[in-house]
Amino acid sequence: MNIANRNMVRVSFICFVLACLVSCGGTDNRTSEESDSLSVQEQENAGIGKIEFVESAFDFGQVKEGEIVEHVFSFKNTGTAPLILSQVSASCGCTTPSYTQTPVLPGREGEIKVSFDSNGQIGKQQKIVTVVSNAENGVATIQLKGEVLAK
Template identity: 50%
Template sequence: MKNFGKYSVLALSAVLLFSCGNAQKGKEEGTKTATETAAADSLSKAAAQLGKVEFEESAFDFGQVKEGAQVKHTFVLKNSGDAPVIISKVTASCGCTQPEFSKSPILPGGKSEIHVTFNSEGQVGKQQKIITIQSNASNGLTTVQLKGEVLAK
């Protein structure tokens, strides 16, 4: 009986020890869930407060031009989001197409322009040049196209 008492005290201590640990674990998990929920809410609010790039036209068809002609076009974009948009980089699919753009922030509701010049020298036939725009907007990578046909000299 003496050993029974010793073992029952030991068993009771173990039960209390493990149950206290589980209670603390449950509290930590509850706090972690609340923290994760708050972080997720902050991220979704931040995402809702991003700028958004929208172009007035996604493609420009310059029709037919004689080889050697320079085609110039301006793509107009609007920030339809809730935060300023900054264009970080604009590239063209070919060295024959040169984009120019402003690095000034585009405020919500504001507009900006991307000027594109296509040099048709040596580019005979149907053409499709892709201009890729990188920015901090929610749609951070967007494209527009310049297309048409270059006739031989």
């Protein structure tokens, strides 16, 4: 083979190799894998919130029918990332929760205020409030309990 043919074969081979690398995305895949692993590392380093209640149950004792019982449940974010309460719901329409709407930073406190309307609720009572959040312990419950006496 003469020199011109050899050079043509070399140039063709180099073009073939470059075309394969570009079409297969050789370096792009590696960059994608690296950024995927960085995302996982960033997520692990970001941490997670953890909700811890000062008390998970409140006994209001005895009240007369028609009274409204209110109690504030305090909690602390003992995790390493902001804690966001996404849903706080009661087991019954007679119980109404209101809660901290903003993210609770690590080490900070938030609260859930629960109101119980005892009208028509005579007898022993146990009202469960379910708290859904982005915390490590994603679903937690708190409760009001006591007895409602007839008027």
